[in-house]
Amino acid sequence: xxxxxxxxxxxxxxxxxxxxxxxxxxxxxxxxxxxxxxxxxxxxxxxxxxxxxxxxxxxxxxxxxxxxxxxxxxxxxxxxxxxxxxxxxxxxxxxxxxxxxxxxxxxxx
Amino acid sequence: xxxxxxxxxxxxxxxxxxxxxxxxxxxxxxxxxxxxxxxxxxxxxxxxxxxxxxxxxxxxxxxxxxxxxxxxxxxxxxxxxxxxxxxxxxxxxxxxxxxxxxxxxxxxxxxxxx
Numbered sequence: 247x248x249x250x251x252x253x254x255x256x257x258x259x260x261x262x263x264x265x266x267x268x269x270x271x272x273x274x275x276x277x278x279x280x281x282x283x284x285x286x287x288x289x290x291x292x293x294x295x296x297x298x299x300x301x302x303x304x305x306x307x308x309x310x311x312x313x314x315x316x317x318x319x320x321x322x323x324x325x326x327x328x329x330x331x332x333x334x335x336x337x338x339x340x341x342x343x344x345x346x347x348x349x350x351x352x353x354x355x
Numbered sequence: 356x357x358x359x360x361x362x363x364x365x366x367x368x369x370x371x372x373x374x375x376x377x378x379x380x381x382x383x384x385x386x387x388x389x390x391x392x393x394x395x396x397x398x399x400x401x402x403x404x405x406x407x408x409x410x411x412x413x414x415x416x417x418x419x420x421x422x423x424x425x426x427x428x429x430x431x432x433x434x435x436x437x438x439x440x441x442x443x444x445x446x447x448x449x450x451x452x453x454x455x456x457x458x459x460x461x462x463x464x465x466x467x468x469x
Contacts, residue, residue: 250397280457289445289460290398291357333397335458341411341451343388343458344396 249273250336252346262352264326267349269317269334279310280335281319290333293319301342324353357381359448359461367467368436376431376464380448381405386410388458390445398445404429405451440466441468 252269259265271279279296294301296308296317307320317334331348338344358381368374370371380387386405390398400413404423418434433440443465447458 278456289462291458292457295457337456340384340411341388341403341405343400343403345399347395347397353440 248328248346249344250334250346252332252334252349254328254347254349256350256352258352258354259324261326263353264320264322266353267322267332267334267351268316269318269346270314271334271336271344272315273336273338274315275338276315276336278337279317281306281308281317282333282335282345283330284333285330289352290345293332297339309350321351324351326355327351328338334347357448357459357461359446359459361446361461361464363464364462365465365467369435370438373432373434374437376426376433376434376444376446376466378446378448378461379428380446381459384426384450385427386449386451386456387427388417388447388449389421389429389431390399390447391415391440392443392445392448392463401431404459410451414451422429436468438468441466448454 281293284290288325300309305322333348334346360379387404389401392398402412403410407423423429443463449456449458
């Protein structure tokens, strides 16, 4: 079993739709959590950190459930430009970052 | 732009050769992490350097080694290249403070081993 697991998708949604991605992690000692987006053949770009209280940045909402060891990302009012692969990242205190394999989103007109 | 640069952008090597990849971190950052990303997978953590010391390592063999310099730039060295070392190599810089840090990636070096 992988340390960080994501549904690979692809998720194909129309513009304006709401879409949610989940990510589960196995290391209960994990300390910090992030979502990144990666466009085809580009480097990952930080989308947002994920806090225990949940956090929102415009159309994006991230939540963390430590008891169940999962994090989520909700995208509202999807835009064509949201089409990308979304990677969840889990860090431990030991300086190790573990990425999921990503969930691919395609937003269609 | 993140301010993280990597060189070279592309590289072709032959099996058994050695390669050195370079990364300049973002100004003010003291930590560099290296990742290997194969097609269709997420980045796999190779190791991290903090203040010139290795601070964490993933499941990569010793032929993957690194350095961090006083200006916090870094090198990744891979010896005895194998075909399955072909991948995108990413470095990420961050400022380590407390338990949480955000990483900013360079554009990567695409290595092909033939």
